[in-house]
Amino acid sequence: MLSKKIEKAINDQINAEFWSAHLYLSMSAWLSEQNLPGFSNWMYIQYKEEDTHALKFFRYVNERGGRVTLQPIAEVPSEWKSAVDVFQQTLDHERVVTSRIYKIMEIALEEKDYGTVNFLQWYINEQVEEEATAEDYLNKLKMIEKDPSGMYAMDKELGARVFVDATLKGA
């Protein structure tokens, strides 16, 4: 059984994960319009992954006998200054997500809900990976943004990303 406090924190996080999904889908659309199909693909996969982050929480609440209540998803931005701006905002956003996950972890520890502590560990590891990846691409992009052949190569690299369903990863 989940406490009401944890249930609310997770329901809010489900909403935040769906918001993240919309943010990345919006970025994917903008990147496609900039003729960067590989970058657009990367963000599209990012969107799908965020969707499964929400669904992984959804399944967990159900499994623990809690109740998922879906909330409206707030509007996401639709314009960016450059691909560098997109990745800077991705990194900034992932840092916010990390702090949100840490807050839920603090509540779970306060409530001695060790099942949730254990479950959240997956998200903590995922955030380490997501921040590192976004920072890595941001740094690369800053080096090559004015070089068409560098941008072409990076677009090709990002175009190779494939979807991994988070509800199946270590679930």
Ligand code: OFO
């Ligand atoms: Fe990109 O983060 Fe979800 O959790």
